[in-house]
Amino acid sequence: xxxxxxxxxxxxxxxxxxxxxxxxxxxxxxxxxxxxxxxxxxxxxxxxxxxxxxxxxxxxxxxxxxxxxxxxxxxxxxxxxxxxxxxxxxxxxxxxxxxxxxxxxxxxxxxxxxxxxxxxxxxxxxxxxxxxxxxxxxxxxxxxxxxxxxxxxxxxxxxxxxxxxxxxxxxxxxxxxxxxxxxxxxxxxxxxxxxxxxxxxxxxxxxxxxxxxxxxxxxxxxxxxxxxxxxxxxxxxxxxxxxxxxxxxxxxxxxxxxxxxxxxxxxxxxxxxxxxxxxxxxxxxxxxxxxxxxxxxxxxxxxxxxxxxxxxxxxxxxxxxxxxxxxxxxxxxxxxxxxxxxxxxx
Amino acid sequence: xxxxxxxxxxxxxxxxxxxxxxxxxxxxxxxxxxxxxxxxxxxxxxxxxxxxxxxxxxxxxxxxxxxxxxxxxxxxxxxxxxxxxx
Numbered sequence: 090x091x092x093x094x095x096x097x098x099x100x101x102x103x104x105x106x107x108x109x110x111x112x113x114x115x116x117x118x119x120x121x122x123x124x125x126x127x128x129x130x131x132x133x134x135x136x137x138x139x140x141x142x143x144x145x146x147x148x149x150x151x152x153x154x155x156x157x158x159x160x161x162x163x164x165x166x167x168x169x170x171x172x173x174x175x176x177x178x179x180x181x182x183x184x185x186x187x188x189x190x191x192x193x194x195x196x197x198x199x200x201x202x203x204x205x206x207x208x209x210x211x212x213x214x215x216x217x218x219x220x221x222x223x224x225x226x227x228x229x230x231x232x233x234x235x236x237x238x239x240x241x242x243x244x245x246x247x248x249x250x251x252x253x254x255x256x257x258x259x260x261x262x263x264x265x266x267x268x269x270x271x272x273x274x275x276x277x278x279x280x281x282x283x284x285x286x287x288x289x290x291x292x293x294x295x296x297x298x299x300x301x302x303x304x305x306x307x308x309x310x311x312x313x314x315x316x317x318x319x320x321x322x323x324x325x326x327x328x329x330x331x332x333x334x335x336x337x338x339x340x341x342x343x344x345x346x347x348x349x350x351x352x353x354x355x356x357x358x359x360x361x362x363x364x365x366x367x368x369x370x371x372x373x374x375x376x377x378x379x380x381x382x383x384x385x386x387x388x389x390x391x392x393x394x395x396x397x398x399x400x401x402x403x404x405x406x407x408x409x410x411x412x413x414x415x416x417x418x419x420x421x422x423x424x425x426x427x428x429x430x431x432x433x434x435x
Numbered sequence: 436x437x438x439x440x441x442x443x444x445x446x447x448x449x450x451x452x453x454x455x456x457x458x459x460x461x462x463x464x465x466x467x468x469x470x471x472x473x474x475x476x477x478x479x480x481x482x483x484x485x486x487x488x489x490x491x492x493x494x495x496x497x498x499x500x501x502x503x504x505x506x507x508x509x510x511x512x513x514x515x516x517x518x519x520x521x
Contacts, residue, residue, distance in 0.1 A: 104466075104471075105469060106463070106464050108479075281461075283459070283461040283481045283486055292462065
């Protein structure tokens with residue numbers, strides 16, 4: 090019997106709702122008040138408040154020493170964040186677009202992710218690497234990627250992908266409090282920006298007080314008995330819309346929001362697969378050698394006898410197109426998800 | 436019983452937008468029936484792409500949401516009404 094998502098229920102019991110960006114900022118501000126070692130650095134994070142509203146209001150409260158604009162040199166400032174973390178501070182460093190990781194990857198996957206191990210545990214790197222991910226607004230191949238698979242695949246980094254305001258705040262508290270490096274990937278379309286309207290799902294009730302959502306706990310956003318849909322980020326909302334459509338036709342989809350990729354909550358996925366036998370994984374990253382393959386591999390390893398059908402929807406192995414019609418074609422939509430569930434259900 | 440207090444869009448208009456007559460309601464953060472404190476952010480409006488947080492004029496309960504999320508409004512339109520608590 091599927092359990093109703095506890096976290097989803099909690100999110101609807103408050104008087105006020107926040108957009109995902111405001112929920113993230115609330116957590117960051119709380120942690121910055123609590124601990125002088127926490128500071129935020131990135132491009133356009135001070136006066137501008139983050140180009141996706143990731144730091145709106147923080148400069149006014151904390152000043153330029155703790156909310157720092159950096160030069161356009163990812164490798165320099167992310168490296169500086171690694172150094173600051175190793176020296177005992179708790180930096181939150183923002184990679185403006187995840188697509189820009191290329192020029193700084195040595196600092197990220199060879200230093201941030203490995204220094205704790207390679208020093209024999211002599212020091213930790215309590216750093217949060219926040220970054221904007223995702224497309225759907227015609228920003229083309231170098232500004233629309235999610236790269237979930239890339240960051241989840243390489244060892245030494247926790248990877249967090251919130252899909253709602255409630256989750257975003259709780260996961261941000263956990264990320265900042267974690268003594269190990271955390272890559273916090275927020276989807277631009279879910280932030281609640283005026284110039285990029287989000288679907289209605291991400292804006293949820295958010296408790297005023299601080300709370301931490303542990304890593305490695307997926308959230309069953311919609312319990313169901315017929316087909317398991319495992320997804321993250323933007324596609325949680327597309328899957329929920331698809332589930333509404335399918336409900337009208339008597340098909341009961343279970344929607345699981347992974348929330349964290351590393352550590353991954355394999356058990357919740359297996360519990361669902363053992364119940365339904367049918368698994369659809371929906372991902373906004375490239376199909377081959379990524380998230381969809383990993384989830385299906387774990388389902389096969391852990392519940393092979395219960396698994397009767399699998400399907401995956403992801404961006405095909407091509408650079409994301411600029412033309413609106415082509416971008417819509419490669420990014421799995423609500424109708425694509427509904428059609429895939431129907432196929433599995435037959 | 437005191438009357439509900441209007442949340443008038445004109446009170447939150449940006450200083451340098453005197454010649455702008457229209458706004459857009461980007462986000463509501465409370466619902467009808469929500470308890471609010473004076474100064475708490477009720478909604479986010481946009482005037483010529485500039486985002487402004489609109490604060491509750493009084494402590495009380497949101498009695499009515501007049502302009503819905505996603506709708507345009509004119510400067511001077513009432514956005515919501517708040518019933519002051521005793």
